[in-house]
Amino acid sequence: MAPKKAKRRQAAEGGGSSNVFSMFEQSQIQEYKEAFTVIDQNRDGIISKDDLRDTLAAMGSMNVKNEELEAMVKEASGPINFTVFLTMFGEKLKGADPEDAIMAAFKVLDPEATGTIKKDL
Numbered sequence: 001m002a003p004k005k006a007k008r009r010q011a012a013e014g015g016g017s018s019n020v021f022s023m024f025e026q027s028q029i030q031e032y033k034e035a036f037t038v039i040d041q042n043r044d045g046i047i048s049k050d051d052l053r054d055t056l057a058a059m060g061s062m063n064v065k066n067e068e069l070e071a072m073v074k075e076a077s078g079p080i081n082f083t084v085f086l087t088m089f090g091e092k093l094k095g096a097d098p099e100d101a102i103m104a105a106f107k108v109l110d111p112e113a114t115g116t117i118k119k120d121l
Contacts, residue, residue, distance in 0.1 A: 020087045029086070036085050047080040049073055 021029060039047050041054040049069040056064050076084050097105075109117045 020083060020090050023090045024086070032086055032089060033082060036082050045081055047073075047085065 024032070036047070037043075039051055039055045041051045042048075049066070049072075052069050052072055053064060073080065076088060078084065080088075106117070107113070
């Protein structure tokens with residue numbers, strides 16, 4: 001059993017009883033970590049408005065309004081470190097179909113495996 005100080009520290013770091021890391025497979029966590037690293041442009045461990053602006057600019061979205069960036073950052077309850085980032089994805093994915101079910105649906109809609117779905121189905 002962990003000492004009380006360790007339990008308090010774990011809860012303060014966001015690792016309380018509902019461990020977000022247990023919601024994902026290790027390979028998924030690695031993919032999210034890679035995405036977090038790409039978005040965290042200044043490598044300070046926190047995703048900021050500037051990080052989002054720079055990432056979106058790198059993807060071709062040059063005219064993102066400051067209000068839009070504010071809204072994105074405010075979706076989190078505090079600074080967006082990797083644990084918060086992962087928690088946000090976990091909350092968004094609750095109730096979503098597993099990846100294999102989604103892939104099977106796309107295969108039905110794209111039987112030739114062209115990577116596109118026709119608008120007139």
